[in-house]
Amino acid sequence: MQTMQGRAHAQTLNRQPVTQVAGRTQRRVGRSRLQVYARDFPPPQFDGTASYQDAVALSTKLQNAPRPAKPQRVVIAGAGLAGLSAAKYLSDAGHIPIVLEARDVLGGKVAAWKDEDGDWYETGLHIFFGAYPNIQRLFKELNISDRLQWKSHSMIFAMQDKPGQFSRFEFPDIPAPWNGVVAILRNNEMLSWTEKIKFAIGLLPAIIFGQKYVEEQDELTVTQWMEKQGVPSRVNDEVFIAMAKALNFIDPDELSMTVVLTALNRFLQERHGSKMAFLDGAPPERLCEPMVNYFTSRGGELRMNARLKQIVLNEDNSVKHFELLNGEIVEGDAYMSAMPVDIMKKLMPQPWKNVPFFQKLNGLEGVPVINIHIWFDRKLSTVDHLLFSRSELLSVYADMSTTCKEYSDDKASMLELVFAPAADWIGRSDQISARFNLKVFQT
Ligand SMILES: Cc1cc2nc3c(=O)[nH]c(=O)nc-3n(C[C@H](O)[C@H](O)[C@H](O)COP(=O)(O)OP(=O)(O)OC[C@H]3O[C@@H](n4cnc5c(N)ncnc54)[C@H](O)[C@@H]3O)c2cc1C
Secondary structure (H helix, E strand, O other): OEEEOOHHHHHHHHHOHHHHHHOHHHHOOOOOOOOOOOOOEOOOOOOOOHHHHHHHHHHHHHHHOOOOOOOOEEEEEOOEHHHHHHHHHHHHOOOEEEEEOOOOOOEHHHOEEEOOOOOEEEOOOOOEEOOOHHHHHHHHHOOOHHHEEEOOOEEEEEOOOOOOOEEEEEOOOOOOOHHHHHHHHHOOOOOOHHHHHHHHHHHHHHHHHHHHHHHHHHHOEHHHHHHHOOOOHHHHHHHHHHHHHHHHOOOOOOOEHHHHHHHHHHHHHOOOOOOEEEEOOOHHHHHHHHHHHHHHOOOOEEEOOOOEEEEEEOOOOOEEEEEEOOOOEEOOOEEEEOOOHHHHHHHOOHHHHHOHHHHHHHHOOEEEOEEEEEEEOOOOOOOOOOEEOOOOOEEEEEEHHHHOHHHOOOOOEEEEEEEOOOOOOOOOOHHHHHHHHHHHHHO
C-alpha cells in the first residue's frame, strides 16, 4: 500500500480557520523556540538482536564488497527515503548514484516545509519503531542515532467515552513476548478478561504456524478474521480500528489481516520492537540531508526539480534513458524507480504492462491521508508520546511541542494529527475539514 499526502490542507488550515480558533498568532508572544522540552528515554540496545545483526550483515556486505572495476552510474527517480537510502548503499558498494527528485524538497512522504514565520509543516507524523532494524542501522551509519527521541515503552489509546483520558499498555523491561503479554494483561480499561482470552485463542494459529499462516490470511480483512476466529467484535472496535488506521490509514473492514499479524508478530518477537522514537526535528534536514551529504561526498549526485517524464526503452525493452519534464535526457548503466507506486504505474512503458513482475503493481494503490497541524496559544495537557485516537476520522496524533526538540515549546502546543480514512475528505474545502476535525478532537 502507498499513501498520498495532503499538505495543501495542512498549509491552509494553519492560515485561516485554525488561526482564528486556536489564536495561533498570539502564541508567538513570549515563545521560547528550541528550548528542549521533550524527555528522552534511553535508546534501546539493539546490538544483540538477531534482526539488527541481519541489518548489520547486509550493510557490511555492501561496504566490504570488492570495488567494481567500472563503477555503475545508477539513475534513481525519487528522493524519498527509499531513493536516498538506495543511493547511500549504492555508494557504499562503490557505485555512483544519480538521484532525480521532481520537487524542490527532499523526503517525499517525510518532506517538510518552513513557512514565513519559521514554523515547519510536515507531510506526515512519523514514528520510528524499534522493529525497523534497517533504518536503525542507517541512523547509526550516518552517525545520527542521537536524533531519535525514544519514548516510554507504551502504547497509549485515547479513551472513547472519557475525553482527555488515556488508556496505556505499559511494556515492562523483560524479554518478548512476555513484555507484550504483561502489557495486555495489565490493561483492564479497554478489554475484559474474557475478550483478552478469546483474542489470545484466536491468535494461536499465528503463533504456532508463523509467517506462512500470516501470509495466508491476506484474503481476509481484519474484521473478517476476527469473526472467523471467534474474537468478540469489541476487540475490533476497541483496539483494531485505531491499529488499522495507524498501520495503513484505512478501517479494519478494508485492511488485510496479514498486515496486522505481521506487525503483531514483530512486536511479540522483539523486545524493543514496539518501542517508538520521534525524530528530533524536520526530516528533510535531520534525516535526508545527512544521506545526501553521504553519497554526494562519495561521488554521487542529487538533482532537484528533475521530474521524470518518460522511461524510454531500447528495442529489447531494457531502459535506454530517462527523459525529464524539461526535455533533458539522463543516461546511466542502471535505472531505479523510487517513486510512489501510483506514479510508477502511470509512467510504466507500454511493453512492460504485460510482464508478470510489473503486473503485481496492479494490486497496489495509493491511500489518501491528510496530515493536519493545529497550533494552540497555550500548553495542552498532553502526553510525551504518540497517541492512538479513537475518533472516526483520526488515526494517530501527538503534541509535537512536547515530543520533538525542534518544535518544543513550554507555553504552547503544536498538534499533528493524521486524518484517516481521508478518501471522502481529500477533495473538500480546508475550512470544512478544519472545523470538522476540531470538533472530532474536542469530543
Ligand atoms: C501521514 C503519514 C504518516 C506516516 N507515518 C509513518 C510512521 O509513523 N512510520 C513509518 O514507518 N511510516 C510512516 N509513513 C509512511 C512513510 O512515510 C513512507 O512509507 C515512506 O516515507 C515512503 O518513502 P518512499 O521513498 O518509498 O516514497 P516517497 O516518500 O513517496 O518518495 C517518492 C519520491 O519520488 C518523487 N517523485 C514522484 N514523482 C516523480 C517523478 N516523476 N520524477 C522524480 N521524482 C518523483 C516524490 O516527489 C518523492 O520525493 C507515513 C506516511 C504518511 C503520509
